[in-house]
Amino acid sequence: xxxxxxxxxxxxxxxxxxxxxxxxxxKEAGLDIIAGLDINGKxxxxxxxxxxxxxxxxxxxxxxxxxxxxxxGDSNIKILVGCAPCQPFSRYAxxxxxxGLLYDxxxxxxxxxSRYYLIEEFLRIIxxxxxxxxxxxNVPGIMKEKVFEDFVSKLDQLGYLVSYSxxxxxxxxxxxxxxxxxxxxxxxxxxxxxxxxxxPEDYVTVKDVIYNLPSIEAGAENESDPMHRSAMxxxxxxxxxxxxxxxxxxxxxxxxxxxxxxxxxxxxxxPSVYGRMEWDKPSPTITTQFYGYGNGRFGHPEQxxxxxxxxxxxxxxxxxxxxxxxxxxxxxxxxxxxxVQIGNAVPPKxxxxxxxxxxxxxxxxxxxxxxx
Numbered sequence: 344x345x346x347x348x349x350x351x352x353x354x355x356x357x358x359x360x361x362x363x364x365x366x367x368x369x370k371e372a373g374l375d376i377i378a379g380l381d382i383n384g385k386x387x388x389x390x391x392x393x394x395x396x397x398x399x400x401x402x403x404x405x406x407x408x409x410x411x412x413x414x415x416g417d418s419n420i421k422i423l424v425g426c427a428p429c430q431p432f433s434r435y436a437x438x439x440x441x442x443g444l445l446y447d448x449x450x451x452x453x454x455x456x457s458r459y460y461l462i463e464e465f466l467r468i469i470x471x472x473x474x475x476x477x478x479x480x481n482v483p484g485i486m487k488e489k490v491f492e493d494f495v496s497k498l499d500q501l502g503y504l505v506s507y508s509x510x511x512x513x514x515x516x517x518x519x520x521x522x523x524x525x526x527x528x529x530x531x532x533x534x535x536x537x538x539x540x541x542x543p544e545d546y547v548t549v550k551d552v553i554y555n556l557p558s559i560e561a562g563a564e565n566e567s568d569p570m571h572r573s574a575m576x577x578x579x580x581x582x583x584x585x586x587x588x589x590x591x592x593x594x595x596x597x598x599x600x601x602x603x604x605x606x607x608x609x610x611x612x613x614p615s616v617y618g619r620m621e622w623d624k625p626s627p628t629i630t631t632q633f634y635g636y637g638n639g640r641f642g643h644p645e646q647x648x649x650x651x652x653x654x655x656x657x658x659x660x661x662x663x664x665x666x667x668x669x670x671x672x673x674x675x676x677x678x679x680x681x682x683v684q685i686g687n688a689v690p691p692k693x694x695x696x697x698x699x700x701x702x703x704x705x706x707x708x709x710x711x712x713x714x715x
Contacts, residue, residue: 350709353476353701354418356380356411358403358425358465362389362667362684364659365424365480368694370394373702374422378414380406386684388669403464408471421474422701426481426689427461459490466494473501476534476704478697479526480689483509486524495526503528506535512625514539515696518547519626519658523689525697532711534704537696549644550622553654561648570667571653573643574634574678580617584636584647589621620644626658631686633658634678652678656685660692 353374357366360379363386370376376396384400391398397414399406415421462485469477477498485491486509498505507526512519527534541547557565561581564572576584579600586596593601593616618640620626632638636649643650650658657663667681 350712351420351705352418353420353422353705354415355422355424356414358423358468359427359461360386360390360398361426361688362386363394364661364688364691365426365694365697366390366394366396367661367665368689368691368696369424369698369701370396371691371695372698374698375418377416377418380411383684385680389665389667389684392666392669403461403468408468411468412472415474420476420705421472422476422478423469423472423474424478424480424697425465426479427465428687459488462490462494466497470497470501473530475530476701477503477526477528478701479507479524480693480697481524481526483522483524498528502530504530504533506533508536510536510693512690512693513543513546514541516541516547516692517625517660517690518549518552519629519690521628521690523693525693527697527700529704531704531708534700537700537703540696546625548623549620549626549658552657554622556651556654556657558646559648559651560646564651565653568653570656570681571651573648573651574636576636576648580636581647583617584619584642587617587619587642589619589644590624591618593617616640618642620650629655629658629686631683633686634682652681652685655682659685659688660690661685661688662691 354377355366355369355374356377357363357369357379360366360381361383363379366376366379376394378397378399379390379394380399380401380403381390382400382402387398387400390396465479479494495505495507505526505528507524510523510525512521512523525536527536556571559565559571559573561573561584562575583593583596583600586600588595616639617637619642620640622644627640630639633641633650633655634652636642641650642648653663656665656667667684
């Protein structure tokens, strides 16, 4: 869909861009992507190949605001978007903070910076260049933090109209049970996310998107796509996999296959670990460790293996042809590295919904200007 106004030339700069999930979605909606900035230089090939935009490898804290302003060039509508790394706000982090296994102080113990410093840096850039439109995407848990309250308050002081909500990703065509916070802010008027494009009756399912991929075995790969490969399973995990049922739990296994932790109260509260997905439902949230059978309900619905890297990317709504690696030699592919890149990405379909929302907003603003 492309509803771009002829009167305005919007341009997008994507902070914390990673492999380009958000940028790709915005591009699919019809926006012009100028550049993405990320500290992880290993995302450069994927970002530039799929988005036809410049990738800047830099720590945001060391990249001057004026340089970001210069990137917009002749764009008379500056759109600044970003998904700051969300670990401090995740349920995972909160659980480990309570157990004393993760820092819970104001300063990160290694960097001596506020654990919210990337959100604060994002706000600093906004204050310095005052783009017409801002979008922040993150985990829902950020809403409970003072840093988010301060973020919204400062945008209000700067003259933005701000809206935000918790988005259930299947409502926008993403086949996974993922919830995200989406904030939209504009100096041009009220900007809100478009209504859901899907309902429970037509949610995109696991079967809809990965059923037709070639079958592979655990530890194997498809010859035509080195991304379609799954991790090796130990003998005992293969036995567990064979006894796992779609949507079931480790309780479906024979007693001798169960782990010691399953007999503890703490283990009983994680029934989805070592589970299989179900064909006719959206998948669980694709995390940075989705390629590991023991990391969640990441077993294939019927093949005796964990998800392949390609399947995880497709469930994130990256198209099947999305390029993540420059060299097709499988020996250079690191599942952990790619898993982190894919799991951390904004689902492109959610990015597309954000892009359509922005373009509709600009169209309304343009019509209002003409009417006046």
